[in-house]
Amino acid sequence: MATVTVAVNERAFNDIVMAAAKYLESVPPFSGSGSFGPFSAGYTIGFKLTGGSIDLTSTGRVHFDELHVTYDPLILTLGLDLPHIQFGGECIIPNPFGGCILRLPEVDLFGANPDISIPINLSNTIVSEFSGEFTVSNSKQVLVAKGSLRPHAAHITTDTSNEIRDRFRTIVGTIPFLPASAVNSIADALVPFVKTNLADKWQFFLRDVWHDLELISISDTAVNILQNLSDRFIDAILAPVPSAVRGIIKVMLIPIFDALAAVLDFGDDALEWLSSQLQISFGLFDLLAQLVINFVGLMVPFYQFENPYPMIEDSSGLIPVLVPIENVAVVVNDDEFVASADIV
Amino acid sequence: MALTDHCDIFASVHEQSFNNIVLQLQAQRPSLFNYGTMTFASHPELLCNQTIIKRIDPEVEVGVFDNPVVSEQPLLAIPGYSGPFGLEYCLQLAELSIDFHPSNVHTLPAALAPPLPEQRFSLKGRACAGLNCPSTDLLIKLAPNERAFSPVIDTGTHRQPARDPAGNPPKDAPLVTQTPTRPFPFNREGIICFCLDLFAVLHLEREGSAAAPIISLRLDNLEIVDIEPVRLENAVECFLKTILIMSVLPKVKLALNALILSVGKVLTIGPTPISAAVPFNPAIENDQIKVFVSLTV
Numbered sequence: 163m164a165t166v167t168v169a170v171n172e173r174a175f176n177d178i179v180m181a182a183a184k185y186l187e188s189v190p191p192f193s194g195s196g197s198f199g200p201f202s203a204g205y206t207i208g209f210k211l212t213g214g215s216i217d218l219t220s221t222g223r224v225h226f227d228e229l230h231v232t233y234d235p236l237i238l239t240l241g242l243d244l245p246h247i248q249f250g251g252e253c254i255i256p257n258p259f260g261g262c263i264l265r266l267p268e269v270d271l272f273g274a275n276p277d278i279s280i281p282i283n284l285s286n287t288i289v290s291e292f293s294g295e296f297t298v299s300n301s302k303q304v305l306v307a308k309g310s311l312r313p314h315a316a317h318i319t320t321d322t323s324n325e326i327r328d329r330f331r332t333i334v335g336t337i338p339f340l341p342a343s344a345v346n347s348i349a350d351a352l353v354p355f356v357k358t359n360l361a362d363k364w365q366f367f368l369r370d371v372w373h374d375l376e377l378i379s380i381s382d383t384a385v386n387i388l389q390n391l392s393d394r395f396i397d398a399i400l401a402p403v404p405s406a407v408r409g410i411i412k413v414m415l416i417p418i419f420d421a422l423a424a425v426l427d428f429g430d431d432a433l434e435w436l437s438s439q440l441q442i443s444f445g446l447f448d449l450l451a452q453l454v455i456n457f458v459g460l461m462v463p464f465y466q467f468e469n470p471y472p473m474i475e476d477s478s479g480l481i482p483v484l485v486p487i488e489n490v491a492v493v494v495n496d497d498e499f500v501a502s503a504d505i506v
Numbered sequence: 507m508a509l510t511d512h513c514d515i516f517a518s519v520h521e522q523s524f525n526n527i528v529l530q531l532q533a534q535r536p537s538l539f540n541y542g543t544m545t546f547a548s549h550p551e552l553l554c555n556q557t558i559i560k561r562i563d564p565e566v567e568v569g570v571f572d573n574p575v576v577s578e579q580p581l582l583a584i585p586g587y588s589g590p591f592g593l594e595y596c597l598q599l600a601e602l603s604i605d606f607h608p609s610n611v612h613t614l615p616a617a618l619a620p621p622l623p624e625q626r627f628s629l630k631g632r633a634c635a636g637l638n639c640p641s642t643d644l645l646i647k648l649a650p651n652e653r654a655f656s657p658v659i660d661t662g663t664h665r666q667p668a669r670d671p672a673g674n675p676p677k678d679a680p681l682v683t684q685t686p687t688r689p690f691p692f693n694r695e696g697i698i699c700f701c702l703d704l705f706a707v708l709h710l711e712r713e714g715s716a717a718a719p720i721i722s723l724r725l726d727n728l729e730i731v732d733i734e735p736v737r738l739e740n741a742v743e744c745f746l747k748t749i750l751i752m753s754v755l756p757k758v759k760l761a762l763n764a765l766i767l768s769v770g771k772v773l774t775i776g777p778t779p780i781s782a783a784v785p786f787n788p789a790i791e792n793d794q795i796k797v798f799v800s801l802t803v
Contacts, residue, residue, distance in 0.1 A: 165520035165526075166518070166520070167509070167516070167518045168515070169509040169515070170515050171508065171510035173510075174801050177802070177803050178801070180803040181769065181770070181772040181773035181801075181803050184772035184803065188772070312567060314570075473530075474531075474535070480535065480537075481534060481535075481567060481571045481573055482534075483531055483534045483535055484530070484534065485526070485527055497510065498508050498510045498516075500509065505522070505523040505527060506526060
């Protein structure tokens with residue numbers, strides 16, 4: 163039996179998703195603009211997590227199920243700044259004693275900036291969707307360069323060997339047709355994320371089993387457009403009716419829109435199911451992203467800690483207290499995510 | 507049954523983890539467990555309990571990094587003696603371990619009514635002390651050569667001086683007026699060692715209001731093994747128990763509200779409330795301490 167155990171259940175993961183949703187709602191929208199000669203463009207964008215859940219599966223995977231990000235507000239503003247034109251104002255009756263008695267009217271054209279501004283309001287319309295399954299694995303890194311160094315010596319000795327670099331170069335080198343210079347550059351860029359001292363390390367790796375990222379989810383975006391139109395229609399034709407009644411009618415229509423979204427999303431759901439079965443992402447972008455994530459994930463752990471673990475760090479010249487941790491394991495089952503270890 | 511059936515996050519630590527951490531501390535920070543005067547500090551092999559010293563392995567870790575094995579202490583002053591000499595001594599916390607219910611690490615003394623009741627844990631500490639006792643001949647040789655006492659008969663015409671002619675301090679002066687700087691010549695055969703085993707049974711208790719719950723540590727019983735005579739043992743135990751209950755344990759209280767974390771004002775992480783499903787939090791059972799945590803959005 164493990165001597166230290168931490169378990170987190172599915173409900174906690176979903177609470178974290180809900181908390182993230184609430185947090186996103188409290189974040190003020192981002193704004194920005196840019197000019198390109200006479201043209202300009204601006205945006206105001208905010209994010210809302212409007213759906214989705216996390217499931218823990220009996221296959222040991224963490225399943226992100228259709229996390230929906232709705233962009234609200236999303237206002238794009240396109241502008242055109244025409245050349246400033248000014249004419250008139252000339253004096254037609256001069257004053258012989260100085261100044262002017264009568265002038266032509268002054269006309270100022272295109273003085274604003276920009277002169278033409280077209281706001282495009284896509285708030286609460288466009289939806290991105292993310293689904294995917296991930297696994298977590300762990301292993302212990304023991305460097306050959308450590309040799310016979312005792313734990314305290316390894317803890318304070320910086321790794322100056324090329325062991326990790328060479329290992330990464332070998333892994334990156336398996337990519338066909340990649341020139342040697344590119345292999346070295348990619349491998350060398352990843353080394354600083356892992357290389358520290360000569361102590362052994364428990365490393366945790368993330369594997370992307372499959373994922374499906376739709377930057378614009380057709381089904382949800384289409385349903386949002388329909389729902390927005392429907393809301394406006396109800397507001398227009400039932401204007402004399404109290405707003406509470408209109409609200410009830412709108413709420414009554416929500417299940418219809420949800421059903422419509424489900425029907426429109428059927429193709430996507432089928433692909434996700436197939437992805438899950440075949441453990442591969444569909445679509446060029448997703449497939450490439452999966453390959454990149456897994457390739458980097460093969461080398462760079464998302465978390466690592468030293469073994470023995472420095473429980474009490476150096477103080478006034480005393481050696482740190484290093485506590486050996488063995489049998490580290492991460493298990494995902496239907497109910498919970500369990501991490502365990504032995505303090506020996 | 508899942509570990510998180512009645513909470514969102516579950517954490518448990520086995521008694522073996524605590525005890526292994528203590529062993530690592532003893533091996534890597536021995537100066538936290540061994541105290542002694544200059545000769546003991548420079549010769550840890552003279553300390554009373556060598557089990558803890560052998561665990562250090564000074565040749566490879568503590569020794570290589572030149573860390574002290576013993577925290578050096580000043581010489582023990584001799585009450586009533588004003589001179590440079592002081593006694594050498596050592597003090598060691600040779601063992602410190604914990605045993606969560608059910609009891610299987612400690613063999614509890616009969617006075618603590620074993621076995622350990624549910625939701626209880628026991629602590630065992632072994633303290634060893636040693637005194638380097640100089641020989642009687644040496645003491646006689648080094649004793650100060652005080653002037654003989656000359657009684658002065660008060661005839662009513664003579665006032666008692668503040669300090670007597672022999673140079674002795676007045677009766678209300680401190681017992682030790684000079685910090686000892688010189689040890690008696692060290693006598694390896696003169697080291698007198700003894701060890702005391704102390705057992706304490708404790709439990710965690712919830713108190714305070716429902717809105718502001720507090721976890722406190724409660725002492726159920728305490729036993730020092732084999733001090734003679736029995737009444738001396740009882741008196742020492744009573745004294746220790748009084749110190750613990752009146753002075754130490756009231757300070758070991760944890761306001762549970764302080765453990766409630768709010769992440770970005772949207773997620774609250776705190777201890778799972780007591781219920782029929784979670785009757786104890788933390789719970790002490792199956793040789794572990796278990797903590798149940800709930801998340802609220």
